[in-house]
Structures are given as C-alpha cells and as structure tokens.
Amino acid sequence: MMPPVKNCDVTECFYNQARKCHAGAINVGGSHPQCDTFTQSGTHASPSDRGSVGACKVSQCKFNHDLSCTAPGIDVSHHLAHADCITYEPR
Ligand code: SF4
Incomplete structure (x- = not known):
C-alpha cells in the first residue's frame, strides 16, 4: 500500500489544500529527498x-525498499524554495 502524505506545509503547491496533499501519488527524490511533484501555484485543486x-x-x-517508501506515512515541509520529505532518515 502506498504510504499517505500525512501533512504538507507547502501551501503554495497546486495540490495543497489546508496543509493536506491531494495529488494522486507523489514522487520523491533523487539525490535529495524532495517532493518532485511540488508545483508552485496560486490556484489549488484536489x-x-x-x-x-x-x-x-x-x-x-532507511524506509526505502526497491525504490518504494515503506514508512507508515510521511510529512512534507519547506526546504529553501522547494518541498522535502521530512520523514527521511539515513540508514
Ligand atoms: S509539495 Fe508535494 S506533498 Fe506537498 S501538496 Fe504538493 S505534491 Fe503534495
């Protein structure tokens, strides 16, 4: 099962309503645990x-298995001008 995004502080994202993410499924990462689905927008949708x-x-x-997240849920917050998964923990 895909872990839920429990809270997201990045209210300027298109998918954010009242600090909840409403994207179908986000992609995280690269070399840095950022939300790749973040889309800066003045309008919002669910x-x-x-x-x-x-x-x-x-x-x-440590929660990554086969390039999939196995955490019970994640939280997302600001990092500089983008959005980061703050549930990330190095192994
Ligand atoms: S930044 Fe990512 S986690 Fe937050 S609302 Fe946007 S798509 Fe969802």
Whole structure:
C-alpha cells in the first residue's frame, strides 16, 4: 500500500489544500529527498482525496525498499524554495 502524505506545509503547491496533499501519488527524490511533484501555484485543486507516496528514488533512506517508501506515512515541509520529505532518515 502506498504510504499517505500525512501533512504538507507547502501551501503554495497546486495540490495543497489546508496543509493536506491531494495529488494522486507523489514522487520523491533523487539525490535529495524532495517532493518532485511540488508545483508552485496560486490556484489549488484536489484530484484525489489524499496524497500518497507513489515512488521514492532516495535509496539511502532507511524506509526505502526497491525504490518504494515503506514508512507508515510521511510529512512534507519547506526546504529553501522547494518541498522535502521530512520523514527521511539515513540508514
Ligand atoms: S506533498 Fe508535494 S505534491 Fe503534495 S501538496 Fe506537498 S509539495 Fe504538493
């Protein structure tokens, strides 16, 4: 099952409503645990009831297995001008 995005502080994202993510499934990562689905926008929409972690490329995180997230849920917050998964923990 895809882990839910429990809270997201990045209210300037298109998918954010009241600090909840409503993207169908987000992608995390690269060399850095950032939300690759973040889309800066003045307008907002809810294409799904709640956001989940579809895929995560941050293989160095202890929750990562086969480039998928196995955490019970994640939180997302600001890092500089983008959005980071703050549930990330190095192995
Ligand atoms: S988790 Fe990512 S896609 Fe979802 S609202 Fe936050 S920044 Fe946007």
